[in-house]
Amino acid sequence: MHLEGTILRGDDFEPVEGRIVVADGEIVRIEEREVDGDAVILPAFVNAHTHIGDSIAKEAGEGLSLDELVAPPDGLKHRLLRSTSREEKVAAMARSLRYMESTGTGTFLEFREGGVEGVAALRDAITGEGVDAGERAIDSVVFGRDDPDVLSVADGYGASGARDADFDAVRAETRAAGKLFGIHAGERDADDINPAMDLDPDFLVHMVHAAEIHLERLADRGTPVVVCPRSNLVTNVGVPPIRELAERTTVALGTDNVMLDSPSMFREMEFAAKLSDLPAREVLRMATVNGARIAGLNRGVVAEGRDADLLVLDGDSDNLAGARDLVRAIVRRAGAADVSRVVIGGDVVVSRSAVT
Template sequence: MKLEGTILRGPEFEPVEGRVVVEDDEIVAIEEADVESDDIVCPAFVNAHTHVGDSIAKEAGRGLSLEELVAPPDGLKHRLLRQTGREEKVEAIHRSLRFMQQSGTARFLEFREGGVEGVEILRDALGDLAIDPFVLGREETEVLDVADGFGASGAADADFSRERNATREAGKFFAIHAGEVGPEDIHPALDLDPDLLVHMVHADDVHLDRVEDSEIPVAVCPRSNLVTDVGTPPINELRERTSVALGTDNVMLDSPSMFREMEFAAKVCDVPAPAALHMATRAGAEIIGSDAGLVEEGRPAELLVLDGDSDNLAGVRDPVRAVVRRAGTNDVKRVVL
């Protein structure tokens, strides 16, 4: 298979004209050449933080605080999940995952409610979709038997030392929310030596120094943070200290569109376009130990092809800025997974 157009090549997303050659799900060559195609070829997205179980309650809870919406065990989403049957959950999640795949997401890091059953529901919801989940189970350590790791709600909710130790013993991944509502839970979260911190909206210089020293990556979800009125994360300050990836957070609150998340990060949080694209692709892949997220020889062929001659993208002068700040699902011509 050969994909022609403007290729956003390598870690700098250098625009080159030519074709990407794919064999056996791997990029085997990038050939620079004059081609007639207006397509833009870039890495498929890696969504670094999701809660797709919320798909049964999109846009529920107008006027509620973050705690009222999502805090375990009796936040609105948890009550609605308890009231919803398995079949309905599977169908709702499947539709969100299908949208994610159609809009260019290849992989996602999911905080999965419901223990072992919750992980099984997600696996069933995948069906024949090619999108690849990295599943962090919750609520019980037994979930480590079926999940890629454990996703803790936050150090203010409980002492997660037992879950952290179990995850370490199992050789699996441990992630935790921190600094979403305030700074109080950041140091306790860091004390657990997690593999990933999520949110860090209220991180100050002392927290940032600890993050830098420990080299812990961070997943930020700026649209969700604005919706829940907790502020927006200091993305550029975090980027100076560690690796930062983009996530879309709760499907209840926001569409799981990496296009929207990149645009918001670029326009509201003043993140440069190449950095935003890196946060939406390679940064998330690195967190889970994947070689994906770049258009380079030897990388997995997880690619997004945009129609550069769409009414929205025709005439762009900077394809990287176009992907980050302008493109959307309607511009997607093909997703190669």
Template sequence: MTGTLEGTILVGDEFEAVEGRLHVENGQIAEIEEIETDSSDIILPAFVNAHTHIGDSTAKEAGGGLSLDELVTPPDGLKHRLLRAASREEKVEAMRRSVRFMESTGTAAFLDFREGGVEGVEAIRDALAGRNIDPVIFGRETAAAMHAADGFGASGARDSEFGDLREAAREANKPFAIHTGERDPHDITPAMDLDPAFLVHMVHPREQHLARLDEEETPVVVCPRSNLVTNVGVPPIRELADRTNVALGTDNVMLNSPSMFREMEFAAKLADVSAEEVLRMATTHGAKLADKEYGVVEEGRPAKLLVLDGDSDNLCDAKDLVRAVVRRAGEADVTDVLL
């Protein structure tokens, strides 16, 4: 893509509001020119959704009132029964529609824990055919699924020791990530002992786990809407962010829409963190986990961008643009997505 965008540009890691023109050449941000402009658009980095399960897109809002174990524990949790009951074609089409929604709401990449072994990995790749979003697929259950995917996504240290699969991922030079601390703190130490690329959830860390995060700086992905829905509590986002990079994920499509707007708003209103920090969780920090060079608006970076209408009925008269983007922007405010 080559062209120009005008408006207020949220530049760099601090999202400095710069009025001007952004020049794109061959998919790269070539220049950010500070000039007066009549445009009310807000230009910011596209999102990175750092934890999803889009495979269960056929089961939206199933299982209301069930516990986390009843919903998702393999092999007989409701999610897994519904996945077995759905045809491959149904699952691929449902995933394709979730991907399309993520693209339309400004998500440039997503990191997905994909069930179903090698066949599950192949199905999500079919769902992504012709789309512009960047996937990072974590195969599950077997080493073969890891080799077919971009990495391995472990269910949790309470389910298995995962030592052999961790070593297989290391030998394949692929990331290993793991759910932990979702129900209670008891699986956090064995999860951290596996030296994962990142940890998912960390709702119940104890002081020794926080101290270890401070020392080892293992990134954490939090999914606060999901944790609330499954009634396991909410992650201590402030305490985690004080010690390591924290990214945001929307978790199961069964439980939540894969909307980073909704996840940002919830996190910002839940936790004692600044709007700038929440926006970094949704962009820069997720991009680092995905090993992407975008997630920030700077010259020389890929032009993975989201454009919002700053004069929409929802965003007009905002006194703090970053706070408005994080706490109130939504799909209706999107005017363009560059992926």
């Protein structure tokens, strides 16, 4: 397969007119050449923090505090998950996965509740087992929780927060298993940031209330951070200091709870860009390669030898036509209607035009 258009190549998203040749799920060649058409080719998104089990309860809990909404074990989300059948949860997650694919997400990092069974339910949603949605191509990195045996089936452990339990033992088990450990920190307040960092996590999530002492510690340790600014605004905890975090460490974007926000990386990018006023290229890295780096994946960049997870936009859509700064336009204004094709693992999973 090959794709032609304006290619946003490399970590800096340098616009190059040409053709991408894909074979066996990999970008094998990028050829600079004149091409016809207005396609814009960039990496598929890596959504670095999701809770898609929440798909059963979209827009539930208006007016509730963060703890009332999601705190384990009896926040609204957890009560709803317990009261919903497995079949309903799998079907709801499958629909969110289909939406994520259609809006350009190739990989997501999921904090999955429910222990071993919760991970199994997510795998069934991806494979189409027991639902009508069909098998999905979207790739997952699943961080389990709530069960001492979850590391046997998950890709890592996703801790709720240092104030919720003693995670020393599970951190040691995760390290011994050679798997990733992520933890929420600094979402409600700053009290759990240092205890979370004491666990030497592979990454932190949220860091809304990071103070200078925490920022300095991040810079010293090089601990990556995933920010979810739309979710933080909805739960009324504030918004993360995205610019200050990005000046000190690797920052990626996540859409967090489907209960609160759609899992659209277009919307997350636009909000983060306008909130932080960071350069558009930095925000696009947060939505692609930075999440891939956190998870140790070979994607998120259009370059030879990388996984062929690609997003193709219609550069002549009514929304994007006339853009003077293409990367800025993608970050601040592009949306689902501009998507022409989504390629995951070298396979076209969404197509609104012919592919050669």
